[in-house]
Amino acid sequence: MASLRPLGQLLLLQWRSFFREPGVLFWALVFPLVLSGLLGLAYSHRKPAPLPILLLAENPGQREALESMVKALAPPSRLKVSVASPEEAALALKRGKAVLSVDHALDPEARRYRVDANNPEGELALLFSRAWFSGKPLPEDTLPLDTRGSRYIDFLLPGLMAFSIINSCLWGVAWVLIDYRQKKFMRRMVATPMSRGQFFMALFIGRCCLVTIETCTLLAFGFIAFHFSLQGDPLAFALVMLAGVIAFFGLGALISCRTSNSQVGAGLINATTLPMMLISGIFFSYERFPEAAQPYLRMFPPTMMVDALRAVANEGAGVARVLPTALALSVMGLLCMAAARRFFRWY
Numbered sequence: 131m132a133s134l135r136p137l138g139q140l141l142l143l144q145w146r147s148f149f150r151e152p153g154v155l156f157w158a159l160v161f162p163l164v165l166s167g168l169l170g171l172a173y174s175h176r177k178p179a180p181l182p183i184l185l186l187a188e189n190p191g192q193r194e195a196l197e198s199m200v201k202a203l204a205p206p207s208r209l210k211v212s213v214a215s216p217e218e219a220a221l222a223l224k225r226g227k228a229v230l231s232v233d234h235a236l237d238p239e240a241r242r243y244r245v246d247a248n249n250p251e252g253e254l255a256l257l258f259s260r261a262w263f264s265g266k267p268l269p270e271d272t273l274p275l276d277t278r279g280s281r282y283i284d285f286l287l288p289g290l291m292a293f294s295i296i297n298s299c300l301w302g303v304a305w306v307l308i309d310y311r312q313k314k315f316m317r318r319m320v321a322t323p324m325s326r327g328q329f330f331m332a333l334f335i336g337r338c339c340l341v342t343i344e345t346c347t348l349l350a351f352g353f354i355a356f357h358f359s360l361q362g363d364p365l366a367f368a369l370v371m372l373a374g375v376i377a378f379f380g381l382g383a384l385i386s387c388r389t390s391n392s393q394v395g396a397g398l399i400n401a402t403t404l405p406m407m408l409i410s411g412i413f414f415s416y417e418r419f420p421e422a423a424q425p426y427l428r429m430f431p432p433t434m435m436v437d438a439l440r441a442v443a444n445e446g447a448g449v450a451r452v453l454p455t456a457l458a459l460s461v462m463g464l465l466c467m468a469a470a471r472r473f474f475r476w477y
């Protein structure tokens with residue numbers, strides 16, 4: 131029992147340091163809720179917002195004629211049609227206030243459309259505009275996709291849970307260890323009766339507890355605000371979360387194993403987390419990247435974790451389906467921990 135006392139004191143140290151920092155509480159608990167709430171509301175409209183397009187008028191006479199044409203032709207509800215000068219249209223397109231402009235809208239033979247071909251909204255506006263000018267508007271008999279598991283909020287919440295693991299382990303482990311080393315705190319810790327294994331065990335258990343609180347908070351918020359629910363086995367979901375903590379705890383320990391400068395440490399952590407946030411499918415699908423890159427993105431550890439969490443949450447996956455991913459993440463984490471132990475500098 132005496133050998134467990136240092137571990138208990140280290141765990142107590144973790145929780146006291148956590149709750150004494152209001153900023154940590156905000157970024158760990160409040161910020162994910164605010165982010166999921168805002169994005170969920172932004173993408174949960176039953177009826178999509180009209181696509182803004184502009185008809186170019188070179189002079190007051192053309193403006194009057196175009197405004198009369200808009201009133202007479204009655205554009206479809208999916209389009210928000212305005213008349214603007216070329217200068218006004220150029221500024222509106224730059225500021226994102228319009229997705230398409232039409233030159234010589236009064237002359238079917240000379241009519242030209244200006245649109246960004248890489249913008250899906252622009253392409254959709256082009257389709258509706260051509261149908262409107264031809265006098266054969268597209269049918270508007272579509273229904274909102276509101277089945278659980280297929281909404282954007284269902285896609286987003288598992289990604290935010292994975293992101294909370296990445297953030298918690300990299301900033302909560304790597305940054306803390308670098309800060310301890312810079313402040314000579316670890317030098318004093320080594321002089322206490324604790325073992326080095328107990329120090330890392332306490333840090334790992336603290337991360338697991340924090341991730342559990344964050345996940346339960348996000349799940350409760352998603353259920354209350356957006357009727358989000360797990361379609362698969364909760365045990366499989368917990369297994370992937372634990373494997374993710376092991377993987378990124380090990381990565382955080384490896385990042386911090388030699389650095390004693392907080393500015394260098396912040397740069398290393400940012401250089402690690404930002405690519406993960408952008409290419410692992412947390413906020414949008416990695417299917418948008420070139421097809422040749424997608425097999426490699428699927429093998430990226432954050433992507434593996436996000437895909438597995440979404441498979442459980444939205445596709446009803448069980449333990450057998452996510453077990454290979456959990457094992458791969460755990461092996462990665464253990465390898466990083468072994469490397470960190472080999473090169474770790476206590477002072």
